[in-house]
Amino acid sequence: MGLSADIEKDVNQALAEDMGTGDLTANLVPADEIATATVVSRENAILCGIEWFEACFWQLDRQTEVRWFSQDGAAIGAGQALCEITGNARALLSAERSALNFLQLLSAVATQTRRHVDAVAGTGASIVDTRKTLPGLRLAQKYAVRCGGGVNHRLGLYDGILIKENHIIAAGGIEPALRAAEAIAPAGVFTQIEVETLDDLRSALGAGAKLILLDNFDLDRMREAVTLNVRSTSKTAVLEASGGITLDNIRMVAETGVDRISVGSLTKNIKAVDLSMRFSSLHI
Incomplete structure (x- = not known):
């Protein structure tokens, strides 16, 4: 099942829905400022949605770097750092919600599925x-x-x-x-x-x-x-x-x-x- 085109479509729609004509609040940050952020899980789960998450940031800043500590399908624990992101601060702020929405949703589906799979092992x-x-x-x-x-x-x-x-x-x-x-x-x-x-x-x-x-x-x-x-x-x-x-x-x-x-x-x-x-x- 090829997903690249679908991921791009999903991400474009999510960003357009959230940003509209532009992120007004992100303009509080200098345009050339670079930031590093970390994503942390607050509960045990199965990680899923890495490509959607990354694409949200790359759509706004192709220079964004994402370093993952886990991969799709891996079990993650409460308090665990999942990745570190470095890029244009405005882009990170603008893409944050859409990126997390994909990661939270798809990880939830993977987690729910794993519970059922484990139950019939x-x-x-x-x-x-x-x-x-x-x-x-x-x-x-x-x-x-x-x-x-x-x-x-x-x-x-x-x-x-x-x-x-x-x-x-x-x-x-x-x-x-x-x-x-x-x-x-x-x-x-x-x-x-x-x-x-x-x-x-x-x-x-x-x-x-x-x-x-x-x-x-x-x-x-x-x-x-x-x-x-x-x-x-x-x-x-x-x-x-x-x-x-x-x-x-x-x-x-x-x-x-x-x-x-x-x-x-x-x-x-x-x-x-x-x-x-x-x-x-x-x-x-």
Whole structure:
């Protein structure tokens, strides 16, 4: 997943939104003043968003130097210095908020993902994201999921087919829906079908479904679904659990034997990691 163009777009939009016609307060600082600042984490987290953070400063001062003490995907602790930045003081002040916003948000997604990944460690189940992302920041958030050890589902409506209840009704049933999807799917595009009952699962397996979403199955039905899948005469499908998944129950869900667990809260219900940036020296 190439990100360079998306990072530039994200950063340009963030700076334009924040600075508008110019940073009035930064004009209190002499135009040629050089400053050094340090970013510190105030809590334990997984670091993510370095490229977005750097790009915010480089857009305003290409001479900005950033020295990192950790990298994306690394565990960081409360009180830990993450990086040191040296550059034009006005540029540092103007870019600070946007840069920290990206780092706080993406680190939060990576941290949330790592918690879920750690919760299912040893079960063989993968943690998968969804399309429940912040508008305009989907690729950034999905990158953060990967930094946290999770797996990306489809990026959008264009790179995967997910057949849900209304698609099945419109197509006239599970098998007709799968056949129609096979006929239109471009090369390399996966097809997944959502089932709500064990009978639906049997129909999907009978029709040769390769990727099946178990929608809001309770634990007993998940276990039975795994058994049905193993006993199926067709090639075993990949089973993904979805709906009502929390950190409190995700281990039990993983232990039913499902292959994947999709969690919307990885990118939707997040609390920014608490970071701060402080000037440590000025060079005139």
